[in-house]
Amino acid sequence: MLHEEVVGRVRAMLLDGEIPPGARIPERDLCEKLQISRTPLREALKVLAAEGLVQLLPNRGSRAARLTDKDMRDLFEVCQGLEALAGELACERITDAEIAGVADAHAAMVRHYGDRDLLQYYRCNRFIHEAIITAAGNPVLSSLYESVTARIRRARYVTPMTPRRWALAVQEHEAILNALQRRDGVGLSHILRAHLRHKREEVLQAGFAETAPLEQARAS
Amino acid sequence: MLHEEVVGRVRAMLLDGEIPPGARIPERDLCEKLQISRTPLREALKVLAAEGLVQLLPNRGSRAARLTDKDMRDLFEVCQGLEALAGELACERITDAEIAGVADAHAAMVRHYGDRDLLQYYRCNRFIHEAIITAAGNPVLSSLYESVTARIRRARYVTPMTPRRWALAVQEHEAILNALQRRDGVGLSHILRAHLRHKREEVLQAGFAETAPLEQARAS
DNA sequence: TGGATCCAATTTGAATTCAAAAATGGCTAT
DNA sequence: ATAGCCATTTTTGAATTCAAATTGGATCCA
Structure with a gap:
């Protein structure tokens, strides 16, 4: 699976609410769901964080951003x-x-x-x-x-x-x-x-x- | 060095022209210049690519984007x-x-x-x-x-x-x-x-x- | 009984390792 | 001599491994 495809898939999961706003995103679970290792997933999460769709908590993983x-x-x-x-x-x-x-x-x-x-x-x-x-x-x-x-x-x-x-x-x-x-x-x-x-x-x-x-x- | 710091440093190098537009970005060189391994650098490059500052060429690395x-x-x-x-x-x-x-x-x-x-x-x-x-x-x-x-x-x-x-x-x-x-x-x-x-x-x-x-x- | 502390287990962050693709250089054949 | 082809080397992409931080729980003490 290509990098952009990983980003797209996770983005879609966030936008569709498959990963609901505020939800923790455990890397391992998502990895096996997408059948990829942590490295490309983490790259995708950082990109999505830059887009504002994901919130990165240093040393405490990431969660789906929530809109106030x-x-x-x-x-x-x-x-x-x-x-x-x-x-x-x-x-x-x-x-x-x-x-x-x-x-x-x-x-x-x-x-x-x-x-x-x-x-x-x-x-x-x-x-x-x-x-x-x-x-x-x-x-x-x-x-x-x-x-x-x-x-x-x-x-x-x-x-x-x-x-x-x-x-x-x-x-x-x-x-x-x-x-x-x-x-x-x-x-x-x-x-x-x-x-x-x-x-x-x-x-x-x-x-x-x-x-x-x-x-x-x-x-x- | 924190993730955001890596992104910031590389972004600055691109905006300052320290890495000139169109230049190839050899990962190894930048890694040792920043004293980090390839993993966090690659994460930063993907973020910068999403920002439009870097162009990713599949299997052929990345280069500083060039404005037409x-x-x-x-x-x-x-x-x-x-x-x-x-x-x-x-x-x-x-x-x-x-x-x-x-x-x-x-x-x-x-x-x-x-x-x-x-x-x-x-x-x-x-x-x-x-x-x-x-x-x-x-x-x-x-x-x-x-x-x-x-x-x-x-x-x-x-x-x-x-x-x-x-x-x-x-x-x-x-x-x-x-x-x-x-x-x-x-x-x-x-x-x-x-x-x-x-x-x-x-x-x-x-x-x-x-x-x-x-x-x-x-x-x- | 309540609270604080320490230890184990899980999870994250990053370096290393391994495999695949591309670039380089040399070789041969015309 | 040059063009095309193959082997070697380098570089990229991704999995694995290792270390550090956090979390949860159990224990100990007041």
Whole structure:
């Protein structure tokens, strides 16, 4: 197994909650689960620690990082900045074909909204946001966005919405698509920021932070 | 030597150019220079690779990453976004004492401009930009900013300026301080973006990218 | 009975060792 | 003489080994 693959596998276990936030990560267990020795696993853990997904306790091993309300707020705040930037750049650089792709995803999303299919709705939703990032044509931005959003993904794309809020979100997405089609970068960036601010308030209100009291959580 | 210390030492060697861009990094040499074994060094290299400072070539070791014009452009672009965001947040959260600190640094910077002391000028300049980031009160933002700016630091704070450009930069900094004192977040973010855009154009024009032809560069 | 201390066992951190891949140098053949 | 090929050497990647730190528990004393 390649180094990047080890990192990816463990990252996925953390993001999926297979290793729950706050859980100790016993190296030996994870080693035999992945069928590798401790050396490559430890390399992966250090990388993930640098990403903020793992917390290293000197001489006392590592544990899955846990997000406080403040962390969540900070991550959303940065995410707003990155999406706003991406929105402006995307309007300058996006191709007509890419716009058409976003329009299709948007239409599909609206249909899923009609069906009240939250899972499929979120899938399209995420595709749209990521398409805007991609259209910005800036790999550095894409990479930072990827690492920031990964950490709030579950909160962002799992939290159930009130009917009121969901309807508003769809309206906002209408505006997003519209601004993109008009290539109105400034407008798009404003809408994206408001959109994410609303989502953040919703997530925080739902108390989605990972400051769970359970201390003994362990990777099964 | 602690893990973070190893990472820091090697990172510094890369950023200082002690290991020049594009240079192969022979593990054994670095090991004996740092007086550690290969295991912790390799862990550090993987972390630095994730940061984008080191390029890993499977089965062929690692080399110091090299910035192309495109990389430089992308990094500056993201930096603009991050500083713009920080500027807005800073205006909401900065304390009067912090503003006074920035004002002092600004005054000192203007004096150094009067003396045409580029080194001291850049030192104050950098302090101001970093103070704005800190004042935003968002550790996630600070951390991303740190990693992005580290990679363009030499280009940003070493490039000599034309008298014309230098005067303009000082003017821009007057506007930055002014917006901060008025706590005009939107205004500050616009100025910061323009300021960085100008710096970027200057750096790119000077051909500061690290696409040097020398292939044989080695860490001494 | 409560608390502190010491010892054993587990777990982490890092050096060493071993195997596999790539680079180097020399050799041969044309 | 040069191009291509094979053996040797070097370097990387990963498992193992060894040492140090921490944890848990048992014992001893107040």
